[in-house]
Amino acid sequence: MSDLIDKANQIVKKAIEWDLSQEGIYPDGHGGYVMPGAYAPMPASPGYTMPGQPPPPPPANPVQPIIDKVVARYDDVPGLFEPFTWCPKGGDFQNMSTGMLPTLQRLSSGQIDSDPVTHSPVVPNPHLDNVATVATDVDNWHGEAASNFVRNYQSHFRTVAESQFIAAAVLKGCLEAEDAMWGEVAANIEQIADRTLSALDKMDDTGKNGFVFGLTVAAAVVATVVVLPAGAALTAVAAVGSAATIAASATDLEFSGESAPVVVDHMRDAIGKLKQQIVDTETRIAKAARDMGNLIESAPVNQFYLNRPLLAAEPGGLGSDEG
């Protein structure tokens, strides 16, 4: 997106030149404008001065007010593109979402062997399987501690591991959705700039000067539902992910414009709609992440976490994770 501002400036230049050409004013080849035949260029000063008097000011350019008015018409254009030069880019979230994969693998007991958002397979953690079979290993363990282990730990372990796995998958889905969204933002804003420039170039074509801006940001993020294990009751949770294909669900903004102000107005409209899609899509992603966070916070014991064993509070160094 490094040349996005260059393109914005080109849009301004083309639009100004088009508007001025309608007034019979053309570039003079030196960065200024002239109206051929409208007036004879006058020298900067009449060539003489009254003794003791400063030279008279050069004559005002009679077309300057028209030029100023036209230039002001497009003053806002570079500013419309500027936020897109520093916003996140497609790929910025790639490392984070890839980094979530080992977390999923560690939390996969094998009961769920694929990412519930993307449906990609996840290699299970064989150590978690051992917990299900540990009972036979401790057959000879009796007493209150043994029954507490089974009641508070072993019997809920699978639910907790699966719930944490799903929570991690939802977070990974949010990161992938962010990546997909910002990738489309970059593509969409480039297309708006390129097609606006093209439409300004094609304005004298005999046919109707039509153009389409395809907005794909909203379509880049799909909604899905994941189901949490909760004993007999299953809790469905909304999640988001990156769309596998977005072409069919893109929003096409179709316009035509036979003058520069109209073409640029449609461009402003498209950028406004693109920004709205970003806000709406970010809201959907944030809601999925926040809902999962709220669910974890409000969930009862044995859904996302197990009861903290009393031993952890006892003296003897068992209170730490290393204990």
Add this chain to the structure above:
Amino acid sequence: MSSPLGRAIEAMHVSATTPNGQVVGEVTGWYDVRITFADGYPERVGEAELALQVQRLARLLFAARMSAYHAIVEEHLPQPVLPVTDQDRAYEADVERLESTGQSGDGSVRISGIAMTQWAVHIRPGLTDGVGGARVAELVTEAANAFVRDRVAGVRRLKNLHYVVG
């Protein structure tokens, strides 16, 4: 900096040749027209037949140019199917009646056309004997480019009339 569409059209080059192979026309970029004749052809056929062949070439060259142009537009600025308004109908009716003309600097060659379908080419009798076939080709080229400029300006006037001012 041109647009992606502008760059593609600036690089566009199309050509057409009359069925007898004696008159060749080229369009480079947006509107730069060049017309050439086979060696000795103008001298052999005379101005009336030459004008007829240029007229024939105009149709072929325009068709070739529009075909290449539309392919480029489709690639870089896909056209939506928009509803046709009364404004569009009025503009199109005027475009179909738009007459354009162009002539060489010395007035010896004149090209006129209505809606890029009905063409008329006039070459001053005796011109070839006076200036030679190569110079006639240059004068036809001058007239063709003047014609295109007039056509583009006419289209713009109509667009302004129907879409900008109106």
